[in-house]
Amino acid sequence: MLCGVLILAIAIWVRVSKDDQEIISSGDEVTNFYVAADMLISVGAIIMILGFLGCCGAIKESRCMLLLFFIGLLLILLLQLATGILGVVFRSESERVLNSTLYENVKLLRETSEEAKVFQQALIEFQEKFKCCGVVNGAIDWGNNFQQNYKSCECPTVSDSSCIYYEGHFVYKQPCISLIKDFVIKHIIIIVGIAFGLAVIEMLGLVFSMVLYCQIGNK
Numbered sequence: 001m002l003c004g005v006l007i008l009a010i011a012i013w014v015r016v017s018k019d020d021q022e023i024i025s026s027g028d029e030v031t032n033f034y035v036a037a038d039m040l041i042s043v044g045a046i047i048m049i050l051g052f053l054g055c056c057g058a059i060k061e062s063r064c065m066l067l068l069f070f071i072g073l074l075l076i077l078l079l080q081l082a083t084g085i086l087g088v089v090f091r092s093e094s095e096r097v098l099n100s101t102l103y104e105n106v107k108l109l110r111e112t113s114e115e116a117k118v119f120q121q122a123l124i125e126f127q128e129k130f131k132c133c134g135v136v137n138g139a140i141d142w143g144n145n146f147q148q149n150y151k152s153c154e155c156p157t158v159s160d161s162s163c164i165y166y167e168g169h170f171v172y173k174q175p176c177i178s179l180i181k182d183f184v185i186k187h188i189i190i191i192v193g194i195a196f197g198l199a200v201i202e203m204l205g206l207v208f209s210m211v212l213y214c215q216i217g218n219k
């Protein structure tokens with residue numbers, strides 16, 4: 001219950017305080033941000049209500065509350081299970097979508113639109129961290145924007161064999177695509193791990209609330 005309150009409070013605070021900056025920054029980023037904050041608000045509210053039902057139901061020995069707690073928890077567990085199954089079934093499909101999205105986004109590196117700038121900035125940070133350049137074909141992906149953005153592609157040492165000379169700069173040879181895929185997969189594995197851990201806790205909650213529910217009935 002306290003976790004739910006905390007998540008809810010932080011999400012609402014972030015959502016409200018962001019309003020001041022709306023005038024300065026606009027576009028997709030802000031909308032995405034709001035969607036994320038709203039989702040967090042719903043998650044926080046659900047956790048809070050469930051926590052309240054479980055906690056009060058146990059203290060007051062209320063069968064009704066315990067049953068609602070049980071049903072709510074069961075729904076979440078089933079939802080998690082369904083997401084997991086869909087993920088496994090459509091795995092190759094998701095990989096294909098990720099691949100074609102990345103191939104599509106190569107175009108963005110040569111553009112100057114706002115949407116393109118967002119992607120470029122993200123890639124610049126990725127290049128710096130993972131020592132790669134471009135998405136699919138290397139530095140050439142940057143097209144005319146290369147001269148403005150070469151810094152994150154640049155090799156620290158000139159005599160490195162993993163680097164090539166391109167348009168006046170010594171840059172990383174390796175394109176980022178395989179590294180981006182590895183990065184995404186690694187994070188999906190972490191999320192799956194967390195989901196499994198949560199599922200175990202949820203099952204314990206189901207068992208405990210059911211045991212309590214039955215014991216209250218036997219009194």
Ligand SMILES: *[C@@H]1O[C@H](CO)[C@@H](O)[C@H](O)[C@H]1NC(C)=O
Nearest residue numbers: 095096098099100101103104
């Ligand atoms: C990724 O997509 C590109 C272009 O759509 C295709 O040529 C390539 O074979 C795909 N790679 C994989 C691993 O699916």
